[in-house]
Every structure is written in structure tokens, then in C-alpha cells.
Amino acid sequence: MKYQETGFRALYKNFAAFPLNDKFRKAMEGYPNVDDATCMLVYGYIDHEAGLTLEVLAAGVECEERFKFFDPSEDTRFFIRVGAVEDEEFALFDDSDNSLSNRYSKKLEMLDTYNVDEEIEKTREMGFLDDCRHPHYPDDVQVYLMRDGLNPELCWSRIIGLGEHWIMGVLLNEPNQNFDYHQGEKIAFFVEKTEDEKIICYSDMNPSQLLKPEDLEDGSMLREAIAAFNAERTEQGLIQIMEILRDSFVWVPCNAVLSELDQKAFADLIDKADGNLDSLVGIELSNQDNIRMIPDILQNGDQFFFPAFITTEDMGEYGQHFSKVQKHFLEVIALARNNEKNVSGIVINAFTEPWVLDREIFDLVEKMKSRLVQE
Numbered sequence: 001m002k003y004q005e006t007g008f009r010a011l012y013k014n015f016a017a018f019p020l021n022d023k024f025r026k027a028m029e030g031y032p033n034v035d036d037a038t039c040m041l042v043y044g045y046i047d048h049e050a051g052l053t054l055e056v057l058a059a060g061v062e063c064e065e066r067f068k069f070f071d072p073s074e075d076t077r078f079f080i081r082v083g084a085v086e087d088e089e090f091a092l093f094d095d096s097d098n099s100l101s102n103r104y105s106k107k108l109e110m111l112d113t114y115n116v117d118e119e120i121e122k123t124r125e126m127g128f129l130d131d132c133r134h135p136h137y138p139d140d141v142q143v144y145l146m147r148d149g150l151n152p153e154l155c156w157s158r159i160i161g162l163g164e165h166w167i168m169g170v171l172l173n174e175p176n177q178n179f180d181y182h183q184g185e186k187i188a189f190f191v192e193k194t195e196d197e198k199i200i201c202y203s204d205m206n207p208s209q210l211l212k213p214e215d216l217e218d219g220s221m222l223r224e225a226i227a228a229f230n231a232e233r234t235e236q237g238l239i240q241i242m243e244i245l246r247d248s249f250v251w252v253p254c255n256a257v258l259s260e261l262d263q264k265a266f267a268d269l270i271d272k273a274d275g276n277l278d279s280l281v282g283i284e285l286s287n288q289d290n291i292r293m294i295p296d297i298l299q300n301g302d303q304f305f306f307p308a309f310i311t312t313e314d315m316g317e318y319g320q321h322f323s324k325v326q327k328h329f330l331e332v333i334a335l336a337r338n339n340e341k342n343v344s345g346i347v348i349n350a351f352t353e354p355w356v357l358d359r360e361i362f363d364l365v366e367k368m369k370s371r372l373v374q375e
Contacts, residue, residue: 003086007130008052008138011044011082015093015100017060017067018042018085024056030076034059041069042080043104045111046124048158051137052082055111057104067091072107083136119162119360128191132201140172143189144202150177157187157201161360165233166190167201168360179205186364190235204235211371216248219310226348226355241355245329246368250308250348252332253315253322254293293325295335303344305356306336314349333362 003011010016017039020028028034037059047053056078060069095101101108123129124138132141134156143157153176157169166188174183181187189203215221222244229237298305309315312324327335336346337359345356357365 001092002089003082004135007135008044008046008082008133010092011042011052011054011090012046012124012138014044015057015095016042016044016054017062017069017091017093018054018080018088020059024078024080027078028056028059028073028076031056031059031070031073031078033070036061037070038062039067041067041100041104043108043111044082045114046116046138047114048116048120048139050081051134051140054080054082054085055107056080057107062091065091067093072104077107077110081136086135120159123159123162123167128199129201131199141169141201143169143187144200145175145177145179145181145187145205146202147177147179147205150179152202153177153179157189157203160186161358163188163238163358163361166235166238168364180369181205185367186361188235188238188361188364204239210373211244211247213372216244216372219248222248222310222348223353227353230353230355242357242361242365243368243371245348245357246365247370247372248329249326250310250329250332251312251315252308252325252327252335253296253319254325255296256323257294293323295339296322297339297341297343298347298350304339304341305345305347305350306332306339306343307347307350308332309349314352316351318351330366333366337362 001010020034020037020040024040025034025037028037028040031037039060039062041057041060042054043057044052044054058069058072060067093100120139129141132143134140134142137158139159140156141159142154144152145155146152155175156172158172159167159169161168167190169187169189171181171183171185171187175181187203187205189201191199191201193199211221222241225237225240225244229241296307298307308327308329309319312319315322315324332346336343343359345358346362348355348357
């Protein structure tokens with residue numbers, strides 16, 4: 001079999017034998033018995049930036065479709081990008097008994113640095129994306145950029161994240177037309193089946209309707225957008241929420257923390273009351289230092305989320321235990337990103353009709369252009 005016939009999954013995280021030519025033999029100097037070898041044992045992995053790669057584990061010999069592999073090199077590493085052998089016949093090996101994994105475990109441990117997060121790993125399992133993938137770079141897909149007044153344009157995007165109904169990528173080349181997005185910037189894109197049953201990836205880059213500040217004041221527009229998206233999760237609904245959030249103010253529950261100096265002043269006042277706390281009624285105590293407002297963090301299983309609410313009423317009974325601070329949503333993103341608990345996202349209205357902005361797309365909201373116009 002050949003790579004052009006199998007695609008990347010045949011080699012990804014699998015053992016295979018490729019013929020050993022003179023070029024590869026020279027590169028394998030230092031591998032035991034390489035001078036007598038006729039083939040090489042490889043293990044396939046994906047370098048997120050360099051594509052499908054074969055780690056050469058050992059030299060070997062083939063005789064009547066039977067293979068014998070030698071010990072690994074202790075000091076030498078050699079890897080091959082799949083494009084260099086895509087026309088070569090190779091043999092795959094079943095390692096269900098872990099005999100190869102155990103024998104070459106030290107070599108395989110070196111590949112742990114190429115592990116990716118669960119979201120990217122999931123996209124590698126999506127067979128429907130295969131027609132859009134680069135043949136040598138499984139994490140790179142072609143995406144149609146779409147905007148009214150411009151021609152659809154295919155650009156390469158490297159997958160970096162996965163949402164519930166969308167995929168996050170980074171543009172790998174500069175578009176020829178002005179989509180207001182450039183090489184190196186993140187985009188959200190979607191997968192669609194055309195009328196002729198072809199699978200395509202596309203990103204809608206149309207600017208949205210402009211807003212006036214008063215349109216956002218009571219939060220009803222954001223509330224309606226979240227409700228609509230939760231009822232029918234569409235691409236346009238997701239973009240609508242993010243664009244409204246980009247220009248919105250929300251409420252953050254916070255714990256008020258006094259400085260040590262102010263805490264001491266408060267404690268001294270209580271001591272002077274000598275148990276008669278009623279005597280403190282009506283007394284004003286001015287803080288000498290700034291009061292720190294520490295946002296509360298919600299936990300769901302092993303994940304942490306930064307809560308924000310459209311109105312203070314949306315906090316319900318939960319909000320009675322906190323000070324309430326109104327912040328522009330871009331400030332909230334900064335607070336969430338820098339929180340010591342490494343939050344997974346920002347949850348809007350956690351106790352009524354919740355919606356989560358995943359951490360991976362914080363910067364998508366930040367780079368959106370404001371829809372607000374001043375009269």
C-alpha cells in the first residue's frame with residue numbers, strides 16, 4: 001500500500017516498515033545493523049506545524065514478507081516528513097500485544113512533546129474534513145472566506161480549537177481580497193455539505209448591522225440572542241452573540257477585600273465597642289486604602305468559569321452574597337484570562353439561561369470591530 005491510497009490515519013500512531021534507500025541509509029548511520037538492513041521501522045505522529053512525520057525507530061530486514069527489526073539507536077534520531085515517502089510501498093503492523101511499543105518505548109516517549117489538546121485530537125478523527133485537509137498536514141484545511149461584495153476565496157487555516165458547532169483556526173496565508181482578516185489571525189469556521197454532496201469549510205466575514213448605545217442598555221438584545229442560539233445553534237447566532245458582547249457592559253459578582261490597614265481600623269472599632277455593637281450604628285468608617293474587588297469563580301467538575309450577568313437581577317439569590325461591579329465585556333475578558341484559576345471560559349447568566357464563551361475564542365471577540373455608532 002502507498003500513502004496516497006491510505007491517507008494519514010493509516011500511519012498516525014501506528015508502526016510501519018518502509019524500504020531503505022541509500023539516502024535514508026546514510027541518514028541512519030549509528031543505527032545498529034543499518035549496513036545490512038533492507039527496510040526501516042517507523043512510527044507515525046503529527047507535528048502540528050510540520051505535518052505527518054515518521055520517527056525512524058530501527059533498521060530491519062524483510063524476507064518473504066516477514067520482518068526482523070534491530071535494536072534502536074541510543075544516540076541518533078532520524079525522522080521523515082511523509083511527503084518524502086508518499087509514493088513508497090509500506091507495510092503496517094498490528095501492535096495489539098504492545099511488543100513493538102515496549103521494545104521501542106524510549107524512542108516513543110520522546111514524541112510526547114507533540115501531543116495536542118483533546119479538541120485538536122478530536123478534529124483528526126473527523127473523516128468528513130478529509131476532503132478539505134492538506135495531504136501532508138492533517139491539521140491544515142482549506143476554508144472559503146465569504147463576504148458580500150467579494151468573491152469566495154480559499155485560504156489555508158490551521159486548526160487550533162473546536163467548539164460545539166464550529167472550528168477555530170489560524171489563517172496561514174494572506175487573503176488576496178480585503179476581508180478585514182489577515183495571515184496569522186484567528187477565525188471561526190463551519191462545515192457544510194453543498195447541493196452536490198461536497199463538504200466545504202467556510203467562514204462568514206460579513207460585518208453586522210450597526211447599533212446605537214441605547215440598543216444595549218437594558219441587555220434585552222443580548223438576552224434574546226442567547227435564547228435564539230440556545231434554541232437553534234447556528235453560525236450566525238454565535239457571531240451575533242459575540243458581536244453584541246463586544247460592545248456590552250455586564251455585571252460581575254465580586255468579594256470586597258479590605259487592606260490590612262483598613263481591616264485593623266475596623267477591628268479596633270469593634271474592640272472599642274466592648275461588646276456593645278449597637279453603639280456602632282450610624283458610625284461612618286472611611287477606608288484609607290483602595291478596596292480590592294475579587295471576582296467570584298464558579299466551578300463545574302474540574303473546570304472553572306468566570307461568571308458575568310446581563311443584569312444584577314439575573315444573579316438571583318446568589319448575588320446577595322457579593323458586591324456587584326459593572327464592567328465592559330472587554331475588561332471582563334482580561335480579568336478572566338488573567339485569573340489564577342485558569343478559567344475555561346466566561347459563563348453568561350449561569351443560573352437562568354447560560355451561555356459560555358470558551359477561552360479559546362476570547363481573542364476573536366477582542367478583535368471584532370465595534371458595531372456602535374454615535375448619533
